[in-house]
Amino acid sequence: MDITRVLVANRGEIALRVIRACRELGIETVAIYSDADAAARHVREADLAVRVGPPPATESYLNIEAVLDAARRCGADAVHPGYGFLSERAAFARACVDAGVIFIGPPPEAIERMGSKIGARTLMEQAGVPIVPGRTPADQSDAGISAAAQAIGFPVLIKASAGGGGKGMRAATQAAELPEAIPAARREAQSAFGDGTLYVERLIERPRHIEVQVFADAHGNAVHLFERECSVQRRHQKIIEETPSLALTPAVRDRMGAAAVAAATSAGYRNAGTIEFLLEGSGDAARFYFLEMNTRLQVEHPVTELVTGTDLVRAQLMVASGLPLPWRQEDLRQRGHAIECRVYAEDPASGFLPQAGPLALYREPSGPGIRIDSGVEEGAAVPVQYDPMLAKLIAYGETRDAAIARAASALRRFPILGVRTNVAFLIRTLEHPAFRAGRLHTGFVDEHLAELLEVPAPSDIVIAVARAAGSRGAAAGTVAGAPIPPARDPWSALEGWGR
Amino acid sequence: MPDQTRKLEVVRTGSPGEFLVREGDGVTQAYAIAQGATTWVFHDGTVYEIAAESPGKKRQGAHVRSELTAPMPATVVAVKVAPGDAVKKGDILIVLEAMKMELPVRAPGDARVAAVHCRPGDLVQPDRSLIDLE
Numbered sequence: 001m002d003i004t005r006v007l008v009a010n011r012g013e014i015a016l017r018v019i020r021a022c023r024e025l026g027i028e029t030v031a032i033y034s035d036a037d038a039a040a041r042h043v044r045e046a047d048l049a050v051r052v053g054p055p056p057a058t059e060s061y062l063n064i065e066a067v068l069d070a071a072r073r074c075g076a077d078a079v080h081p082g083y084g085f086l087s088e089r090a091a092f093a094r095a096c097v098d099a100g101v102i103f104i105g106p107p108p109e110a111i112e113r114m115g116s117k118i119g120a121r122t123l124m125e126q127a128g129v130p131i132v133p134g135r136t137p138a139d140q141s142d143a144g145i146s147a148a149a150q151a152i153g154f155p156v157l158i159k160a161s162a163g164g165g166g167k168g169m170r171a172a173t174q175a176a177e178l179p180e181a182i183p184a185a186r187r188e189a190q191s192a193f194g195d196g197t198l199y200v201e202r203l204i205e206r207p208r209h210i211e212v213q214v215f216a217d218a219h220g221n222a223v224h225l226f227e228r229e230c231s232v233q234r235r236h237q238k239i240i241e242e243t244p245s246l247a248l249t250p251a252v253r254d255r256m257g258a259a260a261v262a263a264a265t266s267a268g269y270r271n272a273g274t275i276e277f278l279l280e281g282s283g284d285a286a287r288f289y290f291l292e293m294n295t296r297l298q299v300e301h302p303v304t305e306l307v308t309g310t311d312l313v314r315a316q317l318m319v320a321s322g323l324p325l326p327w328r329q330e331d332l333r334q335r336g337h338a339i340e341c342r343v344y345a346e347d348p349a350s351g352f353l354p355q356a357g358p359l360a361l362y363r364e365p366s367g368p369g370i371r372i373d374s375g376v377e378e379g380a381a382v383p384v385q386y387d388p389m390l391a392k393l394i395a396y397g398e399t400r401d402a403a404i405a406r407a408a409s410a411l412r413r414f415p416i417l418g419v420r421t422n423v424a425f426l427i428r429t430l431e432h433p434a435f436r437a438g439r440l441h442t443g444f445v446d447e448h449l450a451e452l453l454e455v456p457a458p459s460d461i462v463i464a465v466a467r468a469a470g471s472r473g474a475a476a477g478t479v480a481g482a483p484i485p486p487a488r489d490p491w492s493a494l495e496g497w498g499r
Numbered sequence: 500m501p502d503q504t505r506k507l508e509v510v511r512t513g514s515p516g517e518f519l520v521r522e523g524d525g526v527t528q529a530y531a532i533a534q535g536a537t538t539w540v541f542h543d544g545t546v547y548e549i550a551a552e553s554p555g556k557k558r559q560g561a562h563v564r565s566e567l568t569a570p571m572p573a574t575v576v577a578v579k580v581a582p583g584d585a586v587k588k589g590d591i592l593i594v595l596e597a598m599k600m601e602l603p604v605r606a607p608g609d610a611r612v613a614a615v616h617c618r619p620g621d622l623v624q625p626d627r628s629l630i631d632l633e
Contacts, residue, residue, distance in 0.1 A: 184601065187576065187601070188600070188601055191596060235600070347570070350570065351602065351603060351605075353570050353571070353602050354571065354597060354600070354602075355570065355571065356571050356572075360516075360532040360534060360539065361515075361516045361530055361532050361539075361541075363514075363517075363530070384571055384572050384597070408544075411544055412543055412544035413528075413544075414544075415516075415530035415541035415546075416541070416546070417516070417530060417531070417532045417539035417540075417541055417546065418532060418534060418539060420546070421546070423544060423545075423546070424544055424545045424546065427544045427545075455545055455547075456545060458540070458547045458549060459542070460505050460507060461507060461520050461522075461527060461529065461542060462529070462540050462542050462547050462549070463549070464507045464509050464520065465509055465518050465520060465529040465531045465540050465542065466531055466538040466540045466547070466549040467509075468509040468511070468518060468531070469516075469518070469531035469532065469533050469538050469540070470533050470538070
């Protein structure tokens, strides 16, 4: 292996994931951190760690100069960008190459080609990959965007031309909704990406969001590692992903895989990437449309790893160091079923509002078929500056039902206190009859929101435990039949309770 | 109200915040942490935030808040209402932005706006009152 020391230009669970893969290959790692993460898990597990700036991401994890300085200072010969942050910035990939450091990802030109929605669409059209009708109007005024929406036909989706990750995205089912949707999309696009340019496309109704993992090396080999179904989303961001998808027949799966490989090849792609498609209809007649390419490792890569028996980060490191792909297409098979649930610090009952603060109690479940990728720990604070994802719980089973049962059972044993999370929401989603039946589409959460938000009233057990834990000012009296002594302070009340 | 006939024994385990609850031969596991006036309890996949009770006062169910606060540090993007406005449950009153996302603050019930304490562009801190409803 040519690579001997990798700088991991990220934080949280993905930084840990990369650090571990490096360690297994005998590669040293350099962590970077902002002041908010000085003692974080990803820092402790690396061999070297360099501060890159104050807490705001723009001044630390997004600071290209600071990140490259850290790489030079530590003698890193490669940089792994993870996902988010600088992972899809062509300028960063190019700066790495110019500095003589291997960028573990695609060539900068491929990021540029696929990063521009317009350019990518044109390229896909030429490569024979089906695309959704849409355009970036030259006239970016409200009137210009409205005219484009009218020409494309309702319903439309208005989104950040520079964007990704579902930010700055608004749907309009009729012209009357445009006056509110256009300025909101522009504001979000401006603040999230520093570019308010808007893109308008036909909204495919009740589509499934299905993506295909692709991988290419520097020797002309390109393969796909099948699909991931990511239809369960809130605010246009994925929360549950699984593979295989119930919606794909073998014939459609083959066509989609071939289209994804053609897309990657036409982009001059190298390393791991994902082609996102919208799927409309069902059976062999289902149609799919190219949505976009994510030129990086995905958050949800573990489900692919579990079902194909691969290690995508290890393969990324091998391909980046010039080795050929470790698999041929005919070696790759899907076996069993995997499902990933993203555990977020957020309040589903308040529009999935992100939450921040200290994790007073955080205990991860474990067991056969359960994998947790996380970067947080009990006692540490969830910072306000970054994405509030706490952990990914990935369950594997022989069948979809077995994987769902495992995921739900593990979530029921995943206590997180002190910060509101979506754990109960995830459980209710997994156990919802429509989810169990596989009736998924990207509007699933909105359609079933009321049921998914239901929280049972506190049981006698919950009240008894609350009393025992000792709310300040807890009343003397009887809880659930058990006499409780008058509480002077929260702890004295606990004497005689079995300890 | 708790069922007075149930006999529950709550036992602390060796792990901080972890409890074993026995009811006859039945057992279940729960986790709880007291933080200020709130005790957080996790049982069977659901988290409950139980407010401390004051003696002689019954636990309240859902209550309509009279003031709305920022849940986290955020920037005010838009204020959609003015004092005196009548609002309906679910109406967007204020739009905040945090973590690069727009976060609507909605009316928790039908009410009248008594006072607005923020303006577009303000950086607001958690638990600061943004708007009073009556």
